[in-house]
Amino acid sequence: MSPALWPARSPATAPPPAPAVPGPGRKPRSAQQPPPSQGRPSRRLWKAQKTARNTGPRQRPAPPAAITASAPLPHARTQAPTRGLPIGQPCFKPLPIMTETTKPVLRFAPSPTGMLHIGGARTALFNWLYARHTGGTFLLRIEDTDRERSTPEAMQAILNGMAWMGLNWDGDVVYQFARADRHREVAATLLAEGKAYRCYATAEELTAMREEQKAAGKPMRYDGRWRDRVPGPEQDGKPFVVRLKARQTGETIVHDKVLGDVRFENSQLDDMVLLRSDGNPTYMLAVVVDDADMGVTHVIRGADHLNNAARQLQLIEQMGAAIPVYGHLPLINGPDGAKLSKRHGALAVEAYRDMGYLPETMRNYLLRLGWSHGDDEIIPTAQAVAWFNLDSIGKSAARMDFKKLDNLNGHYIRETADDVLAAEVITFAEGLTPPRILSETARTRLKSAMPGLKERAKTLVELVQGAEFLFTDGPRTLDAAADKLLAPEARAILAQALPALEATDWTAAALEAATRAFAEAAGVKLGAIAQPLRAAMTGKANSPPLFDMLALLGREESLNRLRAYAA
RNA sequence: GCCCCCAUCGUCUAGCGGUCAGGACGCGGCCCUCUCAAGGCUGAAACACGAGUUCGAUUCUCGUUGGGGGCACCA
Numbered sequence: 157m158s159p160a161l162w163p164a165r166s167p168a169t170a171p172p173p174a175p176a177v178p179g180p181g182r183k184p185r186s187a188q189q190p191p192p193s194q195g196r197p198s199r200r201l202w203k204a205q206k207t208a209r210n211t212g213p214r215q216r217p218a219p220p221a222a223i224t225a226s227a228p229l230p231h232a233r234t235q236a237p238t239r240g241l242p243i244g245q246p247c248f249k250p251l252p253i254m255t256e257t258t259k260p261v262l263r264f265a266p267s268p269t270g271m272l273h274i275g276g277a278r279t280a281l282f283n284w285l286y287a288r289h290t291g292g293t294f295l296l297r298i299e300d301t302d303r304e305r306s307t308p309e310a311m312q313a314i315l316n317g318m319a320w321m322g323l324n325w326d327g328d329v330v331y332q333f334a335r336a337d338r339h340r341e342v343a344a345t346l347l348a349e350g351k352a353y354r355c356y357a358t359a360e361e362l363t364a365m366r367e368e369q370k371a372a373g374k375p376m377r378y379d380g381r382w383r384d385r386v387p388g389p390e391q392d393g394k395p396f397v398v399r400l401k402a403r404q405t406g407e408t409i410v411h412d413k414v415l416g417d418v419r420f421e422n423s424q425l426d427d428m429v430l431l432r433s434d435g436n437p438t439y440m441l442a443v444v445v446d447d448a449d450m451g452v453t454h455v456i457r458g459a460d461h462l463n464n465a466a467r468q469l470q471l472i473e474q475m476g477a478a479i480p481v482y483g484h485l486p487l488i489n490g491p492d493g494a495k496l497s498k499r500h501g502a503l504a505v506e507a508y509r510d511m512g513y514l515p516e517t518m519r520n521y522l523l524r525l526g527w528s529h530g531d532d533e534i535i536p537t538a539q540a541v542a543w544f545n546l547d548s549i550g551k552s553a554a555r556m557d558f559k560k561l562d563n564l565n566g567h568y569i570r571e572t573a574d575d576v577l578a579a580e581v582i583t584f585a586e587g588l589t590p591p592r593i594l595s596e597t598a599r600t601r602l603k604s605a606m607p608g609l610k611e612r613a614k615t616l617v618e619l620v621q622g623a624e625f626l627f628t629d630g631p632r633t634l635d636a637a638a639d640k641l642l643a644p645e646a647r648a649i650l651a652q653a654l655p656a657l658e659a660t661d662w663t664a665a666a667l668e669a670a671t672r673a674f675a676e677a678a679g680v681k682l683g684a685i686a687q688p689l690r691a692a693m694t695g696k697a698n699s700p701p702l703f704d705m706l707a708l709l710g711r712e713e714s715l716n717r718l719r720a721y722a723a
Numbered sequence: 724g725c726c727c728c729c730a731u732c733g734u735c736u737a738g739c740g741g742u743c744a745g746g747a748c749g750c751g752g753c754c755c756u757c758u759c760a761a762g763g764c765u766g767a768a769a770c771a772c773g774a775g776u777u778c779g780a781u782u783c784u785c786g787u788u789g790g791g792g793g794c795a796c797c798a
Contacts, residue, residue: 698759
């Protein structure tokens with residue numbers, strides 16, 4: 157290729173009297189990327205991720221400075237003649253077809269302008285699953301070309317979210333802005349080859365144009381006013397953008413793995429901006445160049461990008477790059493069917509973590525939201541990796557259903573081994589505000605009681621609440637329902653039963669036998685004594701099996717609690 | 724306004740011309756039971772509408788309606 161360097165260093169390839177691209181907004185490279193440091197996932201989470209390869213966030217993302225703008229990326233598959241960027245080839249030449257033998261290269265490319273929300277998480281998941289299923293590569297690229305809106309916090313949140321979800325990526329994180337020189341280089345080449353042109357239209361001018369179009373009921377798009385115009389002396393020193401000289405006739409077809417063939421009239425697509433007037437690349441240029449350089453073979457992303465695909469295809473053609481396989485995922489709506497928004501709460505993936513959902517639950521739930529495998533509902537990650545394909549992705553938008561999420565979470569909670577779950581709960585409790593630090597005794601009890609505890613909880617939050625009575629010693633404070641159960645008559649029965657309990661072996665079986673015997677002797681149903689017992693023991697109206705809990709807490713502690721309410 | 728996508732129980736979905744339209748969540752009932760759960764059994768619940776094509780349409784085509792997405796020097 158002919159790496160005509162942007163801007164004026166290659167006068168030979170640059171069209172006649174054109175001013176250099178102003179670059180006021182450019183910062184020194186070293187100042188561009190704060191490498192994430194504290195957001196790495198906890199050990200715990202990564203240990204749980206069995207299927208993952210050990211190339212993920214555990215390893216520190218390379219400092220972005222290591223990525224030179226024009227050098228091929230580490231994962232670019234230079235040996236594949238169909239990829240890379242053979243700039244300088246004739247336009248509209250039949251494009252190389254992806255060969256079947258090359259392993260897929262997937263990527264997730266979020267922009268760090270907000271949290272990792274549920275839709276982004278699903279996109280990441282699908283990419284990850286496909287990469288893992290095929291033995292391909294899953295890359296992470298941060299699209300931070302919007303310097304105004306990108307924040308380090310958001311970047312960190314994305315990395316954290318990915319880590320929590322257990323989605324590890326291969327290689328280093330690619331920061332798009334660090335590759336701006338490479339993007340400029342491609343734009344310069346396109347310009348030199350007459351596949352792009354300078355547009356001197358001002359923002360005001362374009363706004364006016366759109367308003368006119370809108371008023372006239374015409375589609376709003378750039379009218380190509382600079383497409384064939386040669387800049388005169390009056391343009392000297394004026395700011396300009398670089399636009400792609402897109403095809404104006406015919407149609408562009410996006411062969412989508414999810415949606416099928418989607419056709420766009422080229423007349424509907426205008427000449428998109430490649431380089432802004434400050435010399436920085438736009439998203440459109442950056443994605444296409446990066447995907448090509450990174451050797452991306454499959455672009456799986458939200459359906460909100462479907463229209464972009466057509467425009468990007470034109471750029472790809474002009475660059476002579478390989479066309480990736482596209483798959484546009486239907487969007488996720490809120491429970492009311494409207495667009496998912498802050499109003500629905502729990503937008504960020506981390507919010508789900510805080511609500512006590514397990515990563516495994518999220519993966520299973522998100523997978524089923526738009527993908528299916530017959531009647532299967534419970535699909536653990538390992539199974540998902542084995543089964544996942546692009547053909548079974550649904551076409552229609554889905555809604556969040558928290559009831560189903562709860563149910564699934566309950567399933568995976570029950571599924572988790574007691575000691576593992578106990579450890580999860582301990583960590584979770586410590587992460588609460590204010591932190592809940594469990595004593596040694598509490599931890600031991602928690603683990604022992606786990607079988608009874610976990611089948612009563614849909615979230616870790618509920619698990620902590622349900623285990624509350626194990627955490628501290630002494631008489632319980634009663635909640636409303638428990639208070640009702642400990643009415644005066646009930647306290648009297650409790651007092652009567654006490655001696656019988658005091659006399660028995662402190663095992664669940666013996667305690668139950670004694671209590672049953674007492675109930676029978678007293679001519680009451682077991683519940684009449686068991687419920688007040690439970691209330692005094694736990695402070696609540698429901699709990700894991702009563703006699704197990706009595707045995708667990710021990711004679712002394714149990715009697716202490718009971719005596720407080722026996723009268 | 725223009726372009727694009729989508730449409731099976733309330734929700735997630737299976738279905739790929741002939742099915743009693745299946746499963747899951749949720750909801751109701753029964754069983755189990757010391758509570759609440761979990762579990763088992765069971766019930767109600769859907770092909771948006773209108774034209775075609777066909778011996779036959781949930782399935783194919785077109786239209787209508789209804790949702791959603793996109794039309795930036797945002798990504």
